[in-house]
Amino acid sequence: MDTLAKSSNINPLIAEEDGPPAILVIDDEENVRVLLQRALEFGGYKVFAAENGQEGIDLLRKGSGIHVILTDVMMPVMDGLEVLGEAQKIDPDVEVIVLTGLGTQESAIEALKKGAYDYLQKPMNMEELFLTVQKAMERHRLTRENQAYQKNLEAIVEKRTAQLTETKTFLQSVLDSSWDYAIIAANLRGNISLFNEGAVRMLGYSQDEINGELTKTLFPPGKKNGSGPFGVDSSKLMPEQVHQCEGIFNSKSGVLIVVSMSIATLTDKSGKVIGVLCIAKDISEQKKLEREIKKHTENLEQLVEERTLELSSRNVELEKTLKHLNEAQEQLVSSEKMASIGQLAAGVAHEINNPIGFVRSNLSTMTKYTQKITGVLEAMKEKLSNDEEIEQMWKKQKISFILEDLDELLSESYDGTNRVATIVKDLKNVSNIDRSQIMDSDLEQALDSTLNIVWNEIKYKAEVEKEYAGIPSVVCNPQQVNQVFLNILVNASHAIEDPPGKIIVRTVKYSDNEVAVEIQDDGMGMDEETRSKIFDAFYTTKEIGKGTGLGLSISYRIIREHGGSIEVESELGVGTTFRIILPVGK
């Protein structure tokens, strides 16, 4: 039978340990009992039979896998309704089908009210019997299955609950043990839903008093905060993105705390943003340290700056001192040099001046005497023109020539002494270091004087050409300016390696209130490197003893002190021109 086969397809979840589903038949009428037992066994069921209610209940108690009870209503000892009540106590799942005879329908209805599955009327239709039994069996199976499912579900729920509790405990302990971090969650309206121990510690609120409050409670009042939770605009809150920022929390006691915040969104299963999680770390101490470090760094920088300034001003002072020292040294050397030259020259000039004075005066007297003697001799010769002896002597001694030459000799000698006198005067002019004073000076005359002094140096080397423009006189210290001319002329002469060379001394009206003196030579010239160093003190290319390397550095200083300048044009192997430009200074 199809239905029977199906009914025996027991769900393994509810399979009883004691074999196939069993039916308990309780009837005091043996023939009915045996008929039912056989029929049902034939239908594939395991069947227990009892002749009264008590016996049936005892069998049920033994737990023989009875799913369905078929019980007569009217029985001695224990009737069907009692059996139903007892059976429900022992096994609430057991399905009870009551068998009614004529006159017991009311009991059947009563049984149904009390929870019987169905009733069958005697005499029984077998098909109806099997159908009802099968349905009862099915219901029992479903009930068991349902119970098993429920039990299983409960077990799963219990397991999950345990897992969740464990996870929650774990998470709570993680959250709470994160002492250094305030972990705060809020919904999108900003109501706080999670506030860990770290947050409690940092902000002083208890979890109870802060839960449900708005996150803006945690920030200083009046501060301009964004519209969303934790002051972040909701538009900035993208799922799976962490917003990093720094902020200031206001603790319950009003202490401001600088925090670095990581703000992330909380999403539901579908990925919809439902809230915000903020993990904040107190960085007040770190900020304080940073500020202190910055202050120290600034202090240090200032200190370094001050020291640098101090050092550089010291450096400037040192440079100044060095310059002064150099100049003083130059001046010392120069003045010593000039003083010794000057003393020597002044001495020589003085010594020469006296003898030259009387030689010149004597020569002048001698010229007059000679003229007188010549006149007397001429007259005597005229008178004694017939005296052969006198005539002979006059001719033999070449008196006429002597008288003529004497005049010339005396005049030349006189010129010579004049020249010596001029040189002596020039020498005195140039070397008289004591007379270093500012005066209106004729530079062309000064050049002539200097040329006279250095003539001995120059004359074997070069011929000197003068190109004087008749420049106006210049207010200057003529001794110093002469010293410049002297050095540049001597340098020009030294530069001529292949005599005879040429030195041109030129004066130029340079501008309305400036004059220039140019000293040009066709000597060896200079390369760029030498040219760049010639004004440095002690720079010389000359052999030891010939040059100190001070001439041009002193010259440069003298002209600078006069408000003028020195220019140099030079070409190696062609020659050099020094141009001394001086303001007229009136």
Ligand SMILES: Nc1ncnc2c1ncn2[C@@H]1O[C@H](COP(=O)(O)OP(=O)(O)OP(=O)(O)O)[C@@H](O)[C@H]1O
């Ligand atoms: N007319 C020139 N032609 C070529 N070189 C020159 C000329 N004038 C100067 N110099 C170069 O410049 C150098 C410096 O000249 P400076 O007059 O300062 O010193 P010096 O002549 O060497 O020594 P000092 O003048 O002290 O006796 C010279 O040694 C020389 O090399």
Ligand SMILES: [Mg+2]
């Ligand atoms: Mg020189």
